[in-house]
Structures are given as structure tokens and as C-alpha cells.
Amino acid sequence: MKFDIVLFDFDGTIAESGEGIVRCARWALEQMGKPVPDDGVLRRFVGPPLVASFQELCGLSEDEARRAVAIYRERYSQVGLFEARIYPGIAPLLRALRRSGAWVAVASAKPEAFLVRILEHFGLSDCFDAVAGTTMENQSADKRAQLLAAMPEGAEARRACMVGDRKFDVAAGRALGMHAVGVGYGYGSREELEAAGADFFAEDVAALCAHLLEPDERPRGRMITFEGTDGCGKSTQMEMLAGWLGERGYEVTATREPGGCPIAERIREVILSLDSSGMSAECEALLYAAARIEHVRSVVLPALRLGKIVLCDRFLDSSMAYQAAGRELGEDFIRQINRAASEAVTPDCTLLFDIDRDCARARMAQGAPLDRLESEREDFFDRVARAYDRIAREAPQRVRRIDAARGVQEVFADVLAAVKDNLD
Ligand code: TYD
Numbered sequence: 001m002k003f004d005i006v007l008f009d010f011d012g013t014i015a016e017s018g019e020g021i022v023r024c025a026r027w028a029l030e031q032m033g034k035p036v037p038d039d040g041v042l043r044r045f046v047g048p049p050l051v052a053s054f055q056e057l058c059g060l061s062e063d064e065a066r067r068a069v070a071i072y073r074e075r076y077s078q079v080g081l082f083e084a085r086i087y088p089g090i091a092p093l094l095r096a097l098r099r100s101g102a103w104v105a106v107a108s109a110k111p112e113a114f115l116v117r118i119l120e121h122f123g124l125s126d127c128f129d130a131v132a133g134t135t136m137e138n139q140s141a142d143k144r145a146q147l148l149a150a151m152p153e154g155a156e157a158r159r160a161c162m163v164g165d166r167k168f169d170v171a172a173g174r175a176l177g178m179h180a181v182g183v184g185y186g187y188g189s190r191e192e193l194e195a196a197g198a199d200f201f202a203e204d205v206a207a208l209c210a211h212l213l214e215p216d217e218r219p220r221g222r223m224i225t226f227e228g229t230d231g232c233g234k235s236t237q238m239e240m241l242a243g244w245l246g247e248r249g250y251e252v253t254a255t256r257e258p259g260g261c262p263i264a265e266r267i268r269e270v271i272l273s274l275d276s277s278g279m280s281a282e283c284e285a286l287l288y289a290a291a292r293i294e295h296v297r298s299v300v301l302p303a304l305r306l307g308k309i310v311l312c313d314r315f316l317d318s319s320m321a322y323q324a325a326g327r328e329l330g331e332d333f334i335r336q337i338n339r340a341a342s343e344a345v346t347p348d349c350t351l352l353f354d355i356d357r358d359c360a361r362a363r364m365a366q367g368a369p370l371d372r373l374e375s376e377r378e379d380f381f382d383r384v385a386r387a388y389d390r391i392a393r394e395a396p397q398r399v400r401r402i403d404a405a406r407g408v409q410e411v412f413a414d415v416l417a418a419v420k421d422n423l424d
Contacts, residue, residue, distance in 0.1 A: 001100045002161075002212060003179065007150045009164035010108035010115060011046050012186030014090055015122070018046045020076065020083030025050075028072040029058060046187045047166040049109050049134075073111075073136070081114055086122050087185060089205035091249045092219035092307025093212070094127035100217040105130035105150035107162070109143065123249025143172035163208065164188075167196035174199075183208060206306075219307030222422050223300065223345060225315040228353035229384055230374045231360030231367075232404045237353070237415050238311050240408075244416065245309055250423070253303040256313035257291065261298045264291035272371040279372075281327035288319050289337040296341045304345065309423075316342055317350060317391050317399075322373065325387030326380045349422045351415060352392050353404035357381060 011017045022042045029036045036042075037058060045053045050072060054065035072080075097104045105128055108115055112133035119125045132149035147162060162173035165186025173180035174197040182193030184203045193201055202208040209218050224241075226234040235256075242254040258268040270276055271287050292315075303310050316338055324334040335342070355363075357378070364374060392399045400418040404411055 001102055001217070002214060003102060003159075005103045005105075005151060005155060005160035006097055006212060007105050007107045007147055007160055007162045007173075007178075008094075009047075009162075009166070009169045010106050010110060010118075012165035012188070013163055013169075013183055014094075014106065014124075015084045015086050015118070016186075017084035017118075018043055018187065020080035021046050023083060024072045024076045024080040025053075025068075027075050028054075028068040031071050032064070032068060034058060034060065034064075034068075043187065047109070048168055077114070081118055082121055084118065084122075086124065086249070087205055088251060088308075089209070089219075089306045091124060091127065091251055092221075093205060093209050094124065096209070096213055096217055096219040096307070098127060098129075100213060103129045103152050103155075105132060107132045107143070107146040107150040109134055109146065111136050123247055127249065143168050144176055147172055147176060147178070161212070163202075163212075165193075167192045170196040170198045181208070181211060209307075221304030221306065221308050221310060222349070223304060223310045223312065223347045224419055224422065225312045225317065225347040225350045226353070227314060227317045227321075227350055227388065227399075228355065228404065229357075229360055229381060229388070231364040232353035232355040233363065233408070233411065234351070234353045234404070235313055236408060237351070237411060238313050240412050241415055241419065242311055245423075251306070251308040252311060253299065253308050254311045254313075255295070255299055257295060257315055257318065258288055259291065260295040260300075260312070263298075264295045267291040267294075272373065274372050274375070276372055281323065281329055282333075284327065285319065285323040285329055285334060286337055288323065289334075289341070292316070292319075292338060292341045293344075296344050300345055312347070315347060315350075317352075317388070320391060321384045321387040326376070326384045328383070347398060349419060350395075350399045351418055352388055352399050352401050353411075354401055355404040357385070359405050 008014055022039060025042050025045045026036050041057055044057055050069045051065045054060045054068045060068060094104060106115060110133045112131060115131050115133045130150050132146045151160060158177035161179040161181060163181045164170055165183045166188040170180045170182050170193055180198050181200045181202055182198035184190055184201060190201055200211055202211055226238045228234050242252050245252045258271055259265045267287050267290060271284060300310050319334050319338060323329050324331045392401050402411060402414045
């Protein structure tokens with residue numbers, strides 16, 4: 001653990017909340033019949049206390065500024081609050097910090113009641129030991145008050161590291177003797193942050209991770225693959241899991257094979273088209289492998305490096321089941337042509353959806369017209385099913401079998417139980 005206390009500013013550090021803030025400021029000025037400055041000026045509302053911004057940036061008197069804040073909040077509390085997005089990589093960073101044993105808190109000039117609602121909305125509530133904001137009545141201009149309130153009881157300020165994107169944050173942290181980190185992806189500039197005395201400047205979230213965490217503590221992405229014979233319902237389950245994870249603040253990349261990126265999607269069309277009937281088994285296997293390495297390099301690895309959870313509808317096991325076994329090309333050949341992909345990444349968890357052929361066929365009959373692989377003969381699918389069986393037996397740690405012949409919700413309960421061990 002590099003720092004045992006880490007305090008984060010919110011706007012411009014955890015979330016890009018400029019959109020909501022700018023819209024609410026504009027709305028307040030319009031309601032009061034005041035001139036509205038352009039967006040460049042309005043964006044400077046992000047971070048500092050609102051009363052000061054209405055006075056300094058829009059020339060309002062103190063009384064007018066307070067009225068403007070009240071009007072601003074009417075809109076903010078309904079809609080503006082959620083006109084934000086959490087910076088990619090922040091949720092995994094927060095979780096990794098908590099896991100390392102650090103005290104992690106938010107210190108913001110936003111009213112605490114708003115902060116709590118936003119964190120809950122974005123699924124980040126459980127990422128913090130403390131949330132320190134202002135009250136609706138007293139929006140203190142002094143960031144030091146919030147930084148001190150965010151500390152664990154009795155801890156000394158000089159043990160803490162604070163992270164912020166504006167000079168106010170850095171200056172307040174420095175004034176308290178904290179280690180001050182300025183971030184370059186928010187609303188302040190490098191010059192502003194260094195002039196305020198930042199001890200460290202983090203250009204992006206990856207640099208912030210490297211500064212705050214030891215190498216072995218840094219966020220690690222997870223790859224969860226969905227496998228099974230055609231018609232097993234795995235795509236529906238994957239969508240449900242992506243939604244469930246997103247609601248809890250996990251960053252998810254949902255993708256599929258063959259496909260998942262433009263080149264691989266084009267290869268997919270060639271492989272699955274009924275026009276490709278007569279394609280040799282070797283050509284088919286090589287096309288799947290070609291699509292896979294492109295997808296791994298352009299989508300899967302970049303997402304894992306950012307600590308995201310990658311959900312992938314089919315992966316290498318499909319080639320082992322369909323091409324090695326179904327097409328009888330043998331495992332060695334398939335392993336060899338997929339070496340580049342398998343050396344780059346192995347799924348952390350594979351969900352194998354079990355369903356018998358009759359049930360799968362009935363489900364497929366209700367769906368889209370069959371593609372080239374779905375139109376194969378029954379003995380092909382017998383070999384595929386037997387291969388999946390063997391894969392599950394040989395890698396029991398990685399592969400979790402799920403009985404897919406039940407209702408969607410029952411199946412989903414099993415999916416959650418299987419993946420929970422893989423989440424931080
Ligand atoms: P898709 O529509 O994604 O299948 P489903 O929705 O039925 O899971 O089409 C992918 C087809 O490609 C599917 O029939 C399985 C096959 N496939 C292989 O044969 N080998 C592979 O390596 C992959 C990824 C898929």
C-alpha cells in the first residue's frame with residue numbers, strides 16, 4: 001500500500017459532470033433573465049463553489065448569486081445530477097485501493113445529499129469509506145473543511161494523499177500538509193495544478209493507478225466467456241449480466257466471436273453466410289482464428305488493461321468444440337492456429353450452458369433463420385456437445401456448467417452465483 005488514506009475530489013476527478021453543471025447554470029441565468037455567457041465560460045463552473053462562480057463569472061451580486069444557486073439546484077436535483085459519466089478506469093481503481101487496505105473517501109464542494117445519490121446511481125456507494133460534501137445551506141468555499149471531514153477519525157492529515165483536478169483542490173491539500181496529486185483528464189490544466197503545488201501530475205487514469213498503487217495491487221480486468229451449443233440462450237444471459245454489472249458500477253465490455261470489431265465482423269459475415277457453403281473445414285477454422293486475434297488485440301486486451309470486465313459470447317472453446325471436434329480437425333491443429341490469441345489471454349471464467357438438442361432446436365425454430373453452422377447435421381452437434389463435456393471436465397476451475405433448460409431468471413441466478421467469485 002503506497003498511501004493509507006486517499007481522498008478524491010468528485011467533479012472532474014471521479015466523474016465528468018460538466019454537462020449537468022453547465023446546463024443547470026445556463027438554466028438558472030435564463031430563469032433570472034441574466035445574460036448567459038458562452039459554454040467555455042460556463043464550463044469553469046465545474047469544481048469551485050457555485051456562489052463564487054455566479055459572482056465571478058457572471059457578474060451577479062451575492063444575493064443574486066444565492067438565488068441563482070437555489071434555481072440551479074431545482075434542476076440539478078431532478079436531472080442535472082445524472083447528466084454525468086464516471087471516467088473509464090475509475091471504478092476499478094477505487095476498488096483496487098479499497099482492496100489494498102487504504103481508506104478511500106470523496107471530498108467535494110457538492111452538497112453531501114447529492115453526492116450520496118450520484119454515487120448510488122452509478123453503483124459506486126460501496127467504493128468509499130466516507131463521503132464528505134457540504135450542506136445545502138452552507139456551501140463552504142473552503143475545500144480544507146471537506147478534506148478534513150473525509151479523513152478517518154484521529155488520523156493526521158499529512159498521512160493522506162488527495163487527488164483533484166483544480167488548483168483549489170491541490171492548494172487545500174497542500175495547506176493541510178497532504179500529498180497532493182493533480183489529474184490532467186479533468187477540468188484544470190497542468191500549469192494550474194503545478195502552480196498550486198501539486199506533488200505529482202497524473203495525465204490519465206492509468207498514470208493515477210500507477211502512482212497510487214503498487215504493481216501487484218493495480219486493477220486487473222476479468223474475462224468471462226459464454227459457451228454452449230446453438231440455441232442455449234447464452235446471449236440473453238450475457239445481456240442480463242452486463243446490465244447487472246453496469247448497475248453496480250463495474251465497467252463492462254460486452255462483445256462476441258466471431259466479430260466484436262469491424263474486421264472480425266466482416267470475417268463473421270463470410271463464415272456464417274449460407275453463400276459460403278462448401279467452404280473447407282480448414283478455411284473455416286483459420287477464419288475463426290484470424291477474427292479472434294484481431295478481436296483480442298483491438299478489443300479484449302485494451303479493455304482488460306483498463307481493469308474492465310470483458311463478457312464474450314463464445315471464445316476459443318467454441319473452436320475446440322466446433323472445429324476440432326465438430327469438423328474433426330483435431331485439437332492440435334486448432335491449438336496451433338490459435339496460439340497467438342491463447343497466449344495473449346485466457347478467460348478467468350467460462351459459463352457453459354447445457355441444453356439438450358430437442359430443447360435447443362425448439363428455441364432456434366422460433367428465432368432468426370438458421371445460419372450456415374446452425375444448419376449442420378445432427379452428428380456434427382453430437383460431436384460438439386461431447387467436446388464441451390470434455391472441456392468442462394478438463395478445466396473444472398475455469399468452466400462452470402449451467403443447466404440452461406430452465407426459466408431465464410432461474411438460469412440467471414446460477415450465472416450470478418458462478419461469476420461472483422470472479423468479481424472484486
Ligand atoms: P452466433 O450467432 O454467435 O451463435 P449463437 O448465437 O448460436 O451462439 O454464431 C456463431 C456460430 O459460429 C455458432 O454456430 C458457433 C460458431 N463458432 C465456431 O464454430 N467456432 C468458433 O470459434 C466460434 C467463435 C463460433
